[in-house]
Amino acid sequence: MPSAMLVLVGCQLVGELLRATFQVPIPGPVIGMFLLALVLGIRAKRTGTGRTPAPLKPVAEGLIANMGLLFVPAGVGIIAEAGVIRKEWLPIVVAVAGSTILSLIVTALVMHWTLRPAHADGADHEGGVS
Incomplete structure (x- = not known):
């Protein structure tokens, strides 16, 4: 188990290093x-x-x-920034709704492309007539 935890933390560290080196706007843990x-x-x-x-x-x-425990810092951050959320609620709601819809569309397209049957080119490989 310690070696596996080291691999996970190492991937996060490499992700952070890549983020800092190339100044990409993606969090280091996501890159990892x-x-x-x-x-x-x-x-x-x-x-x-x-x-x-x-x-x-x-x-x-x-x-x-134990994933529920990992959301505690995010919840605390939301409560701590309640004033900002109260002032900027409309852009936040639009961003959350838009990103959710975009995520659903991208997920559906990726699933469609990856689960496409091998004989989707129109040829019938079983010898039958369509």
Whole structure:
């Protein structure tokens, strides 16, 4: 478990370093998450298995099980900035609604493209007539 936690924290650190180096407006932990997904994807292709590495699984499951605790700082931040939220509620609501709709559209398109059948090119590979 310590090695898996070290991998997760290391990915976050690399993400933070990349964010600071290239001045990108994406949070370091998000960059680290993409790097971890990339490494796991390459590993899965190389080994031929899509399984999560054994040491990483209990750490990931433990973090997911306690995810509610990870939202406490965000909740405290919202309460601490209640005055700003009261003054700027309309742009916040528009941004949240717009980003939610955009996320749903992008997710639907990605799912559509990735789950497209292999014979979607119009050819019937089973010898039957359409």
